[in-house]
Amino acid sequence: MGEENEDKIQSENQKNIDEQNAVNEKIANDFIFENKNENVQQNNQQNTNEQNNLNDEVSKDVIIENNEQKIETDNPIVTETETKLNGEQEIEETKQREEHKKTKKKSFFKKAPTNQTEEIEKLKISINELTDKMLRNAAEFDNYKKRTLKEKSDLLKYGSETVLLNLLHIVDDFERANKSINESTDIEAVKTGVNLIYSKFNEFLIQQGLKEIVAVNQEFNTDLHEAVTRFPAPTEDLKGKIIDVVQKGYTLNEKVIRFAKVVVGE
Numbered sequence: 074m075g076e077e078n079e080d081k082i083q084s085e086n087q088k089n090i091d092e093q094n095a096v097n098e099k100i101a102n103d104f105i106f107e108n109k110n111e112n113v114q115q116n117n118q119q120n121t122n123e124q125n126n127l128n129d130e131v132s133k134d135v136i137i138e139n140n141e142q143k144i145e146t147d148n149p150i151v152t153e154t155e156t157k158l159n160g161e162q163e164i165e166e167t168k169q170r171e172e173h174k175k176t177k178k179k180s181f182f183k184k185a186p187t188n189q190t191e192e193i194e195k196l197k198i199s200i201n202e203l204t205d206k207m208l209r210n211a212a213e214f215d216n217y218k219k220r221t222l223k224e225k226s227d228l229l230k231y232g233s234e235t236v237l238l239n240l241l242h243i244v245d246d247f248e249r250a251n252k253s254i255n256e257s258t259d260i261e262a263v264k265t266g267v268n269l270i271y272s273k274f275n276e277f278l279i280q281q282g283l284k285e286i287v288a289v290n291q292e293f294n295t296d297l298h299e300a301v302t303r304f305p306a307p308t309e310d311l312k313g314k315i316i317d318v319v320q321k322g323y324t325l326n327e328k329v330i331r332f333a334k335v336v337v338g339e
Contacts, residue, residue, distance in 0.1 A: 239277060246270045286322035288315045288333045297322060299332040306338030314338055 250266050257263055286297050292314055293300065301319050306312045315335040322333025 236281060243270065243274050243277060246273065282326040283330075284324050286324060286329070286333045288318045288322065288335050291315050293335070293337050297329060297333060298335050300337050301334045302336055303339045304336050311338040 247270060250263070250270055253266060254263050288298060290311070291298075298315065299322075304316060306314070306316060314337070316338040317336040318333060319336065320331075320334040322329065322331050324330065
């Protein structure tokens with residue numbers, strides 16, 4: 074009984090194995106079939122592409138042949154003689170162009186030295202003119218400097234010529250007055266003459282721009298006055314003011330040339 078069960082189990086197992094093998098074999102066959110189909114499709118596609126490329130090349134060749142035939146139909150046939158003439162003409166034109174270029178170069182190089190020589194001559198003339206102008210300006214400046222120095226020297230020497238010339242008239246008056254003093258017995262007449270000479274001399278000083286600084290009874294001003302001493306003021310109003318002048322002061326054209334020496338009340 075036990076042996077029969079074992080045989081039965083073995084039979085079932087063998088059956089299962091056989092079924093499994095059959096299934097596996099079927100799967101393998103299906104896979105192989107699919108791969109074959111894919112390869113066939115790829116080969117078909119490749120053949121199709123090659124056929125298309127071949128058709129394109131054939132079409133291009135046909136188009137080129139048609140174009141060549143059209144060109145031959147449209148253009149007249151060029152004879153061998155015409156071709157030869159055209160070639161000779163082109164060669165002649167090329168030679169003429171080359172000769173023209175050579176002639177142009179020669180003329181350029183011939184003109185270049187002449188142009189350079191002219192430029193050099195112009196520059197030499199310009200340099201000579203500028204040199205001459207510079208020498209003339211230097212000489213003129215030297216003369217101007219000498220003339221200016223001489224004018225300054227003459228101004229220092231003879232600047233007071235006009236003043237002294239006008240002053241000589243007053244000197245003449247003083248000489249006449251001095252002579253009258255020695256000869257005249259009329260003292261009043263002599264005084265009158267001296268006063269006239271003094272007035273004339275003051276007028277001359279005013280004409281030259283010289284003015285007397287007014288000081289008496291004026292407020293003390295350090296810009297115009299020089300205090301010699303202080304003295305008690307005779308009245309209250311004169312305190313801080315000038316009560317006496319020791320020496321007169323003068324201005325020349327509004328410039329103080331001598332301060333007035335004064336006595337200030339306190």
